[in-house]
Amino acid sequence: METRQQGLLDPEPVTEVDEEMVSDVDLNNTLTDEEREEILSELTKLEEDISTLRQVLASKEKHHSELKAKLGITPLIEFKQNFNRSWYDMQTSTAYKKTSETLSTAGQKTSAAFTTLGTAISRKFGDMRNSPSFKSFEEKVECTVSNIKTKVGSQGGGGSFEEVLSSAAHASAQETPSNNMSESSDHERTC
Incomplete structure (x- = not known):
């Protein structure tokens, strides 16, 4: 019987088994020839x-x-x-x-x-439209549009649209009624 070199995990040396014992336990040949046929x-x-x-x-x-x-x-x-x-x-x-x-x-x-x-969004828009700040903004826009229409109509094509728009914006930005009264109509005086 030979022993093999002991490994790190092997607690005991491994020994080879006798060949006679192996032939006695042959599992493949458990059937007789008659059973096999x-x-x-x-x-x-x-x-x-x-x-x-x-x-x-x-x-x-x-x-x-x-x-x-x-x-x-x-x-x-x-x-x-x-x-x-x-x-x-x-x-x-x-x-x-x-x-x-x-x-x-x-x-x-x-x-x-x-x-x-x-419904809630519609209600909020309605509330916002009825608010004083929105009404003030709406009045300023209406006033600016009226001023532009008046300037374009009164100048008779004497100036470009950009010039009229610029002057109307400048006029509406100034909130002193004395500057606007001299050149503007009655409607402009209320703006």
Whole structure:
């Protein structure tokens, strides 16, 4: 018996086993020759049966497709029928019904939320439009537009639009009525 060099993890040296002990425990040869021949015979018979069944199945599939062809059933028609059947089965399932109801409820709630949001935004815009600061801004814009119209109309094309716009903006920026009264109309005096 030889011992092998001890490794880092081996607590004890490894010894070789006698060859006689190994031949006594041969697991592959637990069958007798008769049993082995019987199993081989059965295996051969099963392979023949499988081959026969494949031939019968191929024959039946061919006959099946011939009958469908006589009835005018094409693969596309079969696909449509299978799809329609599957769609119907899915729609009648409880999971589909519950999901559909949940989505419907969610859609209604979302629609109500958007309606509420739209109403709130409209109300805020209304409140903002009625606020004193917005009214003041609106009056200034109206006054500036009136001044521009007056200047363009009174000058009769004597100046460019940019010049008129610039002078109107300058005039509306100055809030002293004495400067505006000398050249402006009655409407301009109120601005």
